[in-house]
Amino acid sequence: MxxxxxxxxxxxxxxxxxxxxxxxxxxxxxxxxxxxxxxxxxxxxxxxxxxxxxxxxxxxxxxxxxxxxxxxxxxxxxxxxxxxxxxxxxxxxxxxxxxxxxxxxxxxxxxxxxxxxxxxxxxxxxxIGAPSALDEGQxxxxxxxxxxxxxxxxxxxxxxxxxxxxxxxxxxxxxxLLSLALIRVSRKMLAPLATLVQSLRSDAGDASLPAVAACSPSEVHFIYRAIDAMRRRIADDHQRLVRYADGLETMVAERTRALEETRDQAESANRAKTLFLANVSHELRTPLQAIILHARLIGGGTGLDSARNSLSTILSASSHLLELIEQLLDLSKAESDHGLELSYSTFGIRDLVHEAASTIRATLAPGNTLTVHCCGDPAAIVSDRTRLLQVMYNLLRNADKFTTNGRITLTLDVTNDPDCVRLTITDDGIGIPQEQIDRIFEPFFQGKSAQGTVSRGIGIGLWVTKTIVDALGGRIDVSSTPGAGAAFRVEIPRVPNLLAARAAPQSPDGEQKTVAAGRRSSRGIRVLFGEDEAVIREAMSLFLRDAGYVLDECADGVSVLAMLQQDPRGYDVVVLDHRMPGRTGLEILTALRDTLHLGTPVILLTGNDTAELQEEAARCGAVLIAKPVQPERLIEAIALAAGEAAATVTGPEG
Structure with missing residues (x-):
């Protein structure tokens, strides 16, 4: 300036x-x-x-x-x-x-x-020449x-x-003469402007402008009015700045209080973490102590009955210790950026219910019984079998923990909703106080009974359960009467609700929770990976996730086709093993092109790349890769396929 x-x-x-x-x-x-x-x-x-x-x-x-x-x-x-x-x-x-x-x-x-x-x-x-007899001369x-x-x-x-x-x-x-006239007119315009410049140079910004002669050109009046309006705006801005400066101290004080509140919250979280570590330490040491003592009893040459009792105690303590370790692993996965990893497959829900019941019966507290009721025809669903089994384990163990000499019931209902199956776990234990029902799914929360005793555990079992249910696209709720037991109801879709499972959970005030629940929202390339061999699927999934891909896993062809039908445009690339139970990769590819009419890029993995298979894959627009395949090559093939698909959708620039 x-x-x-x-x-x-x-x-x-x-x-x-x-x-x-x-x-x-x-x-x-x-x-x-x-x-x-x-x-x-x-x-x-x-x-x-x-x-x-x-x-x-x-x-x-x-x-x-x-x-x-x-x-x-x-x-x-x-x-x-x-x-x-x-x-x-x-x-x-x-x-x-x-x-x-x-x-x-x-x-x-x-x-x-x-x-x-x-x-x-x-x-x-x-x-004139001599005249002839007939005419005059020429x-x-x-x-x-x-x-x-x-x-x-x-x-x-x-x-x-x-x-x-x-x-x-x-x-x-x-x-x-014209020059003199123009100079005279110019002087009439420039003289007020010169006066204006001198006034602007000399005043402090708040003095009024000098009066302009009425005979001055209209442009001079416009300039004076524009400058006067600009000066008023500058004066208003100055006043606002003064007011802002006056309120800056108050603002700093408010920010300081907010920082102090944030510090207090951090300290509170730190205390909660300290309490959590103390609970974990106590809970881990208790079964370890039992294992050590009863192992010593067995080693000391006690009688056969005592040895059997000690082995039973060691088995129960080991199961408890394993449960604690699994919960800690689930906690670390859910709090990481990747969230819970799901592997979808097709299985019978009734068989899974009986498997969970038979496993839990061996570990029930003395005096407690478990009854199973299945309503409706046997149903096959597409979900993560291991995670759903973990949900039933957690809820049944929770019912066993708060029930003494009581009855626990596991009910499977497949008749109410054609799109969902419902699992209900009821008990006649101590129940849950009404003021604690809204908090039992919070991490590290440990409720108190009516007698004031604190529940046993580290306080993440129900939170992990809800996290898994949310990741599977389902929902869970609870009802209870203190002293009369509790009922937990879980609804799981027959085919995963991918849109709901991919959405990050929101807290009541609209802010995202710090602990991840389900699969986190990602801007990465979405890949559906179908592979029936678990050792191959789990290892390759780690490589693909580390490369930044957002992955959904399936263990059979029926699950792959069901997920594509449920969300046809939810994936950028589909990677299929050709030989899968239920449906082969080529059958899924044909259905994707001819029935769903989708051009999603497909990569077929096969151990036998015959000429017929290559020709059929090329006809359907798929990339055929022979096994064994290095992870780097598959990562590069997925990126190339996704890039070509994006270029086809957007078209060339220009």
Whole structure:
């Protein structure tokens, strides 16, 4: 920004520049216009003088005809004398047909003439031949001689020059008058502006502008009003800045209080983590202590009954320890960026329920019983078998923990909703107080019974259960009456609700929870990976996830096809093992192209890349890769396929 003492880049004022422009313009016009006027008038006067001389010669050609007929020099001289009486005629002569001068005359200023031109006029007469008997004689033109006239152009030249000179003087005079008038008008505009500039340089920004004369041009009034409005806006902004500065201390104090609250929350979280570690330490040490003591009893050579009791205790403590370790692993996975990893397969839900019940029965507390009820026909679902089994384990163990000499019921209902299956776990234990129902799914929460005793465990079992249910696209709720038991209801879709499973859970105030639940939202490439061999699927999934891909896994062809039908456009690339139970990779590829009419890129993995398989894969637009395949090659193939698909959708630039 230029300071008040800085000079403008140009040291020449506007008025001086304007005067220079007009002086230059008048000089150019004063030189060019007279030349044009002179050349134009000189050309016209020459044409006029030539025509006048021709008319004079034509007039005197008739007078000199008789002198040429009789060869009278005296008569010819009289005609020449008459011609010389015309102004601007310098000389005249009469020549007969033989080229002999019959008469000559010159003006006195002939020698002084500088610009002349001459014309010659032929003098003729008619000749009539001898008449015939029938008609008159034939008429012919006879050349008698010539009359020559020389004319002066000096006076015409001086006239043209004087006219051009007078025009130049007039043009210069008019240009100067216009310059003076424009300068006067410019001064009327610039004078108020100069006053305005001086006022702006001298005042502090709050003084009023000087009054502008009413006779000033309208543009000056516009400039004054615009600057006055700008000054008012600047003054308002200044006032706001002052108010902001005044309130800055309050704002800093509020931010300080907010930081203190954040610090307190962090300290509270740290205390909760410390309490969590203490609980984990206690819970891990308790079964370890039991294992150590009963192992010592067995090693000390106790009786057979005591050894059996010790082995039963070691088995129960080991199961408890394993449960704690699994919960800790689930906690670390759910809190990581990757979230829970799911592997979808097709299985019978009734068989899974009986498997969970038979496993849990062996670990129930003495006096507790487990009953299973299955309603409806056996149903096959597409889900993560291991995770769903873990949900039932957690809920059954939770019911066993809070029930003494009671009954636990596991009910499977596949009749109410054709799209979902419902699992209900009820018990007749101590129940859950109403004020704790909304918090039992929070991590690290441990409820208290009506007698004030704290529940056993580390407080993440139910939280992990809800996290798995959310990741599978289902929902879980609970109802309880204190002293009369509790009922947990889980609804799982027959085919995974991928859109719900991919959405990150939200807290009641709309902010995202810090602990991941289900699969996190990602901008990476979405891949559906179908492989029935678990050792291959699990290892390759780790490589693909580390490469940044968002992965859904399936263990059979039926699950792959069901997930594609449920969310046809949910994946950027589909990677299929060709030989899978239920549906082969080629059958899934054919259904994807011919039934679902999707152009999703497909990569087929096969251990037997025959010519027929290659031809069929090429026909359906799939990439065929022979096993064994290095992870880097598969990662590169997926990226290439996704990039080509994106380029096909967006089209070329331009």
């Amino acid at each position: 230029m300071s008040t003492n800085d000079q403008p880049p140009s040291t020449t004022s506007f008025l001086r520049q304007l005067l220079q422009v007009f002086l230059t313009l008048s000089l150019v016009i004063g030189l060019v216009a007279p030349v044009i006027i002179f050349l134009t008038s000189w050309h016209q006067i020459r044409i006029f003088s030539e025509r006048t001389a021709q008319e004079i010669a034509a007039v005197f050609a008739g007078d000199v005809r008789y002198a040429l007929l009789v060869a009278s020099a005296e008569d010819a001289q009289v005609v020449v004398s008459n011609i010389l009486k015309f102004p601007e005629v310098l000389s005249a002569e009469v020549v007969n047909e033989r080229g002999e001068r019959l008469a000559v005359g010159n003006a006195r200023d002939l020698a002084a003439a500088r610009r002349t031109f001459a014309i010659a006029r032929v003098v003729t007469a008619e000749s 008429r012919t033109q006879v050349d008698l001689g010539r009359i020559r006239i020389t004319v002066s152009l000096d006076r015409a030249y001086r006239t043209c020059f004087d006219a051009a000179l007078y025009a130049a003087v007039q043009i210069v005079a008019v240009t100067l």
